[in-house]
Amino acid sequence: MKRLCSLILVFVMCFSLAVTANAEEIPNEDVTNSNISPRAEEAVVYNAAWFYALRTYYLNSGAHFTSNTALESGMGYIYNQNTCPQFYIGLSRMASVGCEIAAVYNAIKHRGLTVPCASIIKTFEESGYLMTEGFLGSDPFAIGDYFDNNMAYQLTEYTNYNSFNTRVMDNIDTQNVYIVSFWNTDSIFDGLHTVCFYTTTGGNKLYVYNLTTGATGVASRNSLSSFVDSERFIVGYFVPRMGRLLDQ
Numbered sequence: 001m002k003r004l005c006s007l008i009l010v011f012v013m014c015f016s017l018a019v020t021a022n023a024e025e026i027p028n029e030d031v032t033n034s035n036i037s038p039r040a041e042e043a044v045v046y047n048a049a050w051f052y053a054l055r056t057y058y059l060n061s062g063a064h065f066t067s068n069t070a071l072e073s074g075m076g077y078i079y080n081q082n083t084c085p086q087f088y089i090g091l092s093r094m095a096s097v098g099c100e101i102a103a104v105y106n107a108i109k110h111r112g113l114t115v116p117c118a119s120i121i122k123t124f125e126e127s128g129y130l131m132t133e134g135f136l137g138s139d140p141f142a143i144g145d146y147f148d149n150n151m152a153y154q155l156t157e158y159t160n161y162n163s164f165n166t167r168v169m170d171n172i173d174t175q176n177v178y179i180v181s182f183w184n185t186d187s188i189f190d191g192l193h194t195v196c197f198y199t200t201t202g203g204n205k206l207y208v209y210n211l212t213t214g215a216t217g218v219a220s221r222n223s224l225s226s227f228v229d230s231e232r233f234i235v236g237y238f239v240p241r242m243g244r245l246l247d248q
Contacts, residue, residue: 048159048235051131051139058090058125058133068118075117077109078102080215089121090134097137099194099210100124103179104143106196106209108151110177111242115151123150140181140194140235147239155179156238161229164236168224172199172206177239182228192234197221 058064064087071085078084081102087094089101101124105117124130127149129142147155158164168178181194197208204222211219211227221227 048141051141054131054136055128055139055142056090056130056133057128058130061122061125064088064125065118065122068121069116072116072118077106078117078210079217080213081210082213083216085117087117087121089138090125090130091132092134092137097134100138100140100143100181102210103194103196104146107177107179107239108242110196110198111239113151113242120146137192140192143179143181143194143235143237151242153240153242155240158236158238161233161236164233165224165230167238168199168206168236173202173204174199175201178237179239180224180228180236181234183232183234186231196239 068085068087071087075085081098082095084094084102087098087101089098092098094101101117101120104120105115108115108120123146124138124142125134127142127146129138129146131137131139144155144157147153156167158167164180168176175198177196177198179194179196181192183192184190195208195210197206199206206221206224206226207218208221208227209215209218219227
């Protein structure tokens, strides 16, 4: 029965998330929801355990590390996963499923440390943080595990949208770094996206890496709700200071 349930779970997951991991830009400041809510579907397929059940290892991480290291030469921040080096991530490539990797890489870099993207990918592959060997990307709930087990810095995890939104907006005029995962639309069948964003002293803006398919730099937003609301929120993280804060 356990094996059967797992197969059914994989089947549902494949249909629900087998899409490009990029989010489309939402033009309005306030998001409205008129279609099926991911929260309404939550009782059937959506929770942290659901993502965890899809975690797998990728056994060819060594070869990927060599190839990805060569691709990474001279890379700065990842502003767009479609135009950055197309790293190998499990059975997929960066453009299709690399948003969690990009968010982790950008957050670490913005907090003052440098960890090669190739190394982050290798750890995700060897630690079993990918979902279905990378075909479905990475588990967004594994981001906290990555920091706990590899960075010696513990993230503050938020699974409640209101709590995360309050943390972000009450501190919008100070230097902070965050990661957030959310559904691309009001239905889980359109997939999910994960981004890193930051705030600055006196800035009163959110600056988001890799937000849209056409991004060429950070996207400036007035609020968290301008690109993710409570209906599409999956998980958020506050990223603590690690070293000298770097420019964007």
